[in-house]
Amino acid sequence: MQYLKIKDAIFEQIESGQLGQKLPSERKLAESFNTTRITLREALSLLESEGKLFREDRRGWFISPQPLIYDPTNTTEFPAMAMAQGRNPRSELLSAELVKPNKQIAQLLQTTTEDELYRIKRLRFLDNRPVVVVTNYILPSFFPNLLETDFTHSLSIIYREQFNRIYSKTRYRVSTTSLTGSTATALRATAGSPAMFVERLNYDQYNNLIDCDLEYWRHDAICIQSLATLKNA
Amino acid sequence: MQYLKIKDAIFEQIESGQLGQKLPSERKLAESFNTTRITLREALSLLESEGKLFREDRRGWFISPQPLIYDPTNTTEFPAMAMAQGRNPRSELLSAELVKPNKQIAQLLQTTTEDELYRIKRLRFLDNRPVVVVTNYILPSFFPNLLETDFTHSLSIIYREQFNRIYSKTRYRVSTTSLTGSTATALRATAGSPAMFVERLNYDQYNNLIDCDLEYWRHDAICIQSLATLKNA
DNA sequence: GAGTGGTCTAGACCACTTT
DNA sequence: AAGTGGTCTAGACCACTCG
Structure with a gap:
């Protein structure tokens, strides 16, 4: 030992x-x-x-620096959240395309593998360290010509200001996994490094399912925290 | 490679x-x-x-079997939650004592390292596989003579039926870590096995902080999932 | 008692980063 | 050019589990 x-x-x-x-x-x-x-x-x-x-x-x-406290029930965009905690955030757009989803994503968004979706990939940094790869799959019916917009702003701002859609409900899942392939590379990690996986399904103010998030975090960079009122029987 | x-x-x-x-x-x-x-x-x-x-x-x-879906905003006791998902749950009481907390716990419960707390340790099984070690630290002022009760029932039931306290709000944190020492042994794991750590601070119907949970899960045995209404600016 | 997993030694080569 | 981390070899011993 x-x-x-x-x-x-x-x-x-x-x-x-x-x-x-x-x-x-x-x-x-x-x-x-x-x-x-x-x-x-x-x-x-x-x-x-x-x-x-x-x-x-x-x-x-x-x-490892202090982890970022991340509240999945808060819509605050990544930059604001990071700055509120005295951190220096930065984002890089990796890709923005119209693609056919795989089976898993199609099922999540209740569509088919034949219907194309917008896919936006971002790499986010904290204090110049890459900490998370975020992939958004977005239903095009609610956001026509989304790819023509300027992605320097966060998605939630674009949704609100250009399409009048406001995130209002989310179903999130948190599990652990390991990094592989291009996700690992983007995070400068070795294949197999431990990771925290956050999956979110987001709904707008009319209760329409509008997009989903797949987030692969370096597991030491994040601490999920939330306050909840309990549902009692 | x-x-x-x-x-x-x-x-x-x-x-x-x-x-x-x-x-x-x-x-x-x-x-x-x-x-x-x-x-x-x-x-x-x-x-x-x-x-x-x-x-x-x-x-x-x-x-690894399918993970248990675990909603931290739901007070459903472990046995009911597991059975609802077609699993066979079982719990073992590891210890129930009055102890002086360490600094970290004292701070969590807003008390001092001199004030004693009840500490209840449990090992929980799913389909005969040990999956989580749960430690509860409980403020004795709200639960006089708690140690004299029968711990075959879940804590939330004891709280409700014997002390008229109902869980109503929780602040939870989720992070990843690894198993060591007696926690690893109880879970039949090797020191260093990856783990999911869930920390909960629980409040009663009068908004009193009444106890906290420290849960070390075998990380493949659990998937945290919840539905949240978003707090918009 | 046989076999297993946990741990450790003492090297080696390569591709990559850094100086 | 030097040094580094990533990967791999070919063993070894021990404590433990299991039949």
């Missing part, structure tokens, strides 16, 4: 601020604990699972 | 039902893919992160 001791030792060094934002190389750390890289990586991976460290692919290990 | 191919191959075998509920031994699997145990375990760990497989410590690898 050597790796547990190493884990605790590294954690103490993190807490006491002896390590910078970036950890020393695996070889140096392994040597300093008198062990092999495999065992050292076991310890680092544990700290990664616990959300105390994160990796950037081939760049090394870093200490 | 051999382990990615192995991962996909194992996943296909899972989907097509070629594997039983329990996987063959690591040595056999490694041999069948012409690789070493280390690489094979890399592939299995990925599937574990994705929630498709889980491990029981020294017992082997198993295919």
